[in-house]
Amino acid sequence: MKLSALAIFFLAFTLSSQTSSFAFPNPHFFPNFTSIPPTLLPNITNTTWNAFRQFAGGRPGQRFQGLSSLKKYFNNFGYFNSTLDAKSFNFTDEFDDMLENAIRTYQKNFNLNVTGELDESTLNKIVQPRCGNADVINGTSSMTKRAASSGSIHATAHYTFFQNMPRWPANRRDLTYAFLAENNLTETAKRVFDRAFDRWAEVIPMTFTRTESYRQADIRIGFYSGDHGDGEPFDGVLGTLAHAFSPTSGHFHLDGAEYWVVEGDVSTSAVSSAVDLESVAVHEIGHLLGLGHSSVEEAIMFPTIASGTRKVVLASDDVEGVQVLYGANPSYNGTTTSTDENRETSGSGGRFGPILGFWVILGLSLSFLLI
Secondary structure, eight states, X not given: OOBOHHHHHHXXXXXXXXXXXXXXXXXXXXXXXXXSOGGGOOOGGGSTGXXXXXXXTOOTTOBOTTHHHHHHHHHHTTOXXXXXXXXXXXXXXXXXXXXXXXXXXXXXXXXXXXXXXXXXXXXXXXXXXXXXXXXXETTEETXXXXXXXXXXXXXXXXXXXXXXXXXXOTTOOEEEEEEOGGGOOOHHHHHHHHHHHHHHHTTSSOEXXXXXXXXXXXEEEEEEOSOOSSSOOOOSSSSEEEEEOOTTOOEEEEETTSEEEOSXXXXXXXXXXXXXXXXXXXXXXXXXXXXXXXXXXXXXXXXXXXXXXXXXXXOHHHHHHHHHHHOOOTTOOSOOSOTXXXXXXXXXOOBOOOOOOTTSOOOOSSGGGBO
């Protein structure tokens, strides 16, 4: 999400002054998916978003009980012409023009057949967990393809930026990051984030150094539950996984309710509630650097991730986008390390989380703080 200086100050003040009223969970970390006790695995068929499957085959002019909840979903991710206050706006159960237009834009962003209807492929995407950042900002899709050129070669760029292309200034290219002490993260979990930052540092002239000083760090990482003061509450297992803010806010939030896998090959898991922590971290760091969502499914910045997937290697679309903001690392030779680390199963998809995720460009409920 893109925030003004006033908004960043307000958010920082809110998070620092009201910590006693927020829940700081000890996240569920597991060395691999097989270590997750079966008794802890949720019945994922009963998640809130899975209820959207009852609208299968829906088309304009029809009415479904509970369709208003799907409208709130699209509003959260920016798909209405202007972000509405979901708490006060009276969304109806009518399949109206507003919903049809939102679905068409969503289908374009996710490379689906554009029908304006709730067909099976569209619903399969909608119900997946996702990043919390919005896909559409101020009525303009942040995932829209654009022409790009490199020398005499012309191509289509899919990477996107936050509004006004915010980036870390030239005098702040050696950034520090720290973890919320109340989360009691293990060293193993912290090393996951070390690796995620290293992947971006490999391609741009920036460094990221872990520090113990949370309040003084450039980037502050925390796991939260439910409402945690930024207008984008987490929703429990799956759904929204994480969200992060645009430069130079530095806020990076993850859902403490998820079943985070910190080591091992999650791609061999048949458990769709197991989430690869590094895959989510690499994505959200892209937002912290100023990248929005990409429509390239292979890209780190694509909003969704299939369950059982480890996706940590930057694609060319990610590299090209972040280098537009910061230039290339002089040591970068055109290829990233560990190119065989992206693995996925044939299982159903998943998404990062309104975001931030995330990750994207979220709209706070306090809309007057947005630029």
